[in-house]
Amino acid sequence: MYNKKSLKAEEFISHEEVLRTLAYAEKNKNNIELIEKILKKASPTRNGKQVHCEGLTHEEASILLACDDKTVLDKIYKLAEEIKEAFYGDRIVIFAPLYLSNYCVNGCIYCPYHNQNKHILRKKLTQEEVKAEVIALQDMGHKRLAIESGEDPINNPIEYILECIKTIYSIKHKNGAIRRVNVNIAATTVENYRLLKEAGIGTYILFQETYHKESYEKLHPTGPKHNYAYHTEAMDRAMEAGIDDVGLGVLFGLERYKYEFAALLMHAEHLEAVHGVGPHTISVPRIKKADDIDPNVFDNGIDDETFAKIVALTRIAVPYTGIIISTRESQSVREKLLKLGVSQVSGASRTSVGGYTEEERPTETEQFDVSDQRTLDEVVRWLIEQGHIPSFCTACYREGRTGDRFMSLCKTGQIQNCCHPNALITLKEFLEDYATDETKKIGEKLIEKEINNVPNENVREILRNNLKQIEKGNRDFRF
Numbered sequence: 296m297y298n299k300k301s302l303k304a305e306e307f308i309s310h311e312e313v314l315r316t317l318a319y320a321e322k323n324k325n326n327i328e329l330i331e332k333i334l335k336k337a338s339p340t341r342n343g344k345q346v347h348c349e350g351l352t353h354e355e356a357s358i359l360l361a362c363d364d365k366t367v368l369d370k371i372y373k374l375a376e377e378i379k380e381a382f383y384g385d386r387i388v389i390f391a392p393l394y395l396s397n398y399c400v401n402g403c404i405y406c407p408y409h410n411q412n413k414h415i416l417r418k419k420l421t422q423e424e425v426k427a428e429v430i431a432l433q434d435m436g437h438k439r440l441a442i443e444s445g446e447d448p449i450n451n452p453i454e455y456i457l458e459c460i461k462t463i464y465s466i467k468h469k470n471g472a473i474r475r476v477n478v479n480i481a482a483t484t485v486e487n488y489r490l491l492k493e494a495g496i497g498t499y500i501l502f503q504e505t506y507h508k509e510s511y512e513k514l515h516p517t518g519p520k521h522n523y524a525y526h527t528e529a530m531d532r533a534m535e536a537g538i539d540d541v542g543l544g545v546l547f548g549l550e551r552y553k554y555e556f557a558a559l560l561m562h563a564e565h566l567e568a569v570h571g572v573g574p575h576t577i578s579v580p581r582i583k584k585a586d587d588i589d590p591n592v593f594d595n596g597i598d599d600e601t602f603a604k605i606v607a608l609t610r611i612a613v614p615y616t617g618i619i620i621s622t623r624e625s626q627s628v629r630e631k632l633l634k635l636g637v638s639q640v641s642g643a644s645r646t647s648v649g650g651y652t653e654e655e656r657p658t659e660t661e662q663f664d665v666s667d668q669r670t671l672d673e674v675v676r677w678l679i680e681q682g683h684i685p686s687f688c689t690a691c692y693r694e695g696r697t698g699d700r701f702m703s704l705c706k707t708g709q710i711q712n713c714c715h716p717n718a719l720i721t722l723k724e725f726l727e728d729y730a731t732d733e734t735k736k737i738g739e740k741l742i743e744k745e746i747n748n749v750p751n752e753n754v755r756e757i758l759r760n761n762l763k764q765i766e767k768g769n770r771d772f773r774f
């Protein structure tokens with residue numbers, strides 16, 4: 296029985312409710328009157344300077360996803376762009392993954408780290424190696440990391456993860472610093488989530504992979520991850536432990552995308568209903584080629600057009616949730632999706648354990664094939680050339696703006712007063728410390744232009760002063 300307030304996975308992600316939603320969406324996919332009503336509901340409304348967006352329910356968003364009408368699709372894209380512009384402006388936050396260990400006791404059949412893969416090299420970073428990786432990342436200009444690790448209570452227990460976080464935060468190399476560590480590790484206990492919270496993590500990210508229970512159990516035949524309920528209820532335990540910001544995601548390609556999309560939104564609605572705050576981010580990975588993994592054996596792959604529609608509809612349905620896209624996707628796909636609602640991208644990623652300290656991108660411990668292999672400087676320049684403002688901002692979590700506090704600032708549009716100047720401050724740091732001359736030149740021009748788009752005179756003055764201070768060698772200003 297469907298109940299979004301239930302704490303039982305099978306009730307808040309009720310299979311019957313997903314099927315009912317999909318049938319209803321199919322029945323109404325050409326109901327233009329209803330579709331227009333839904334689009335209107337999702338459109339931003341303005342009250343003076345404040346912009347408000349209502350978002351959509353899983354049912355409403357599923358109807359739009361089912362609709363094949365070209366005119367409706369154009370309207371969806373236009374609306375997604377409008378919402379993106381209203382809440383995120385041109386800013387794109389940049390981060391990098393850091394792989395700590397690929398030891399894993401699970402049997403996920405889409406991931407090369409599954410424990411039946413006997414030929415992949417297993418590796419776990421020592422603290423010295425973590426330090427070297429972090430220095431390499433800092434030397435590129437990164438400030439925000441997402442740590443990744445397989446699940447293995449012997450090789451990667453929670454104590455190991457906590458030690459790595461401590462090491463990462465402790466390293467200050469030249470002007471570098473990692474200011475936010477997001478964590479992507481297996482579902483765990485409330486007690487362990489409390490320890491992660493105390494360690495000062497940013498967002499706790501856990502991909503559901505698929506919400507379809509039967510498929511989930513087949514795709515995870517062995518190991519603790521086989522337990523669908525334990526995995527699906529992880530975010531509730533994380534939030535119970537005080538972690539305010541959680542990140543959802545499904546691996547598109549494993550199941551039918553319409554099923555995943557409806558269930559993903561049901562998960563977001565559940566978190567909002569129970570904890571008063573929805574997901575901080577949603578990631579949209581697609582299955583990719585990797586050692587031991589051929590994406591063609593999964594029959595639910597989605598083409599670029601469908602993928603773009605999913606991203607646009609996610610932006611419309613949950614306007615206040617960040618959308619993350621990784622280097623799994625090519626430059627051209629990323630270009631399109633940035634306009635439709637993506638707010639965070641990874642840059643210069645190495646998806647192998649210890650990859651950043653190697654001259655050449657190593658593949659022997661790689662989790663997936665990286666399509667976008669450009670350097671961070673190239674990614675920053677590309678973003679600027681595409682009309683975006685690259686941001687290395689990590690201010691919110693450091694200022695205690697998390698969970699419902701963050702969401703209420705977001706919903707009143709006030710967060711914009713912080714995001715925009717912080718983007719310029721952190722871009723300036725990047726230009727001073729890490730950029731090539733070419734990037735620096737266009738970056739400086741962008742900053743000069745964007746200062747004038749800060750509406751508040753007071754903020755503009757402080758910003759100008761901060762930028763001057765950065766030129767003098769001072770760092771880490773924030774709003």
Ligand code: SF4
Pocket residue numbers: 399400401402403406407408409410444445446481520
């Ligand atoms: S997806 Fe995660 S849990 Fe599954 S095999 Fe890969 S690293 Fe292990």
Ligand code: SF4
Pocket residue numbers: 388686688689690691692710713714715717
């Ligand atoms: S001010 Fe907050 S919401 Fe805005 S970019 Fe920085 S961390 Fe993100």
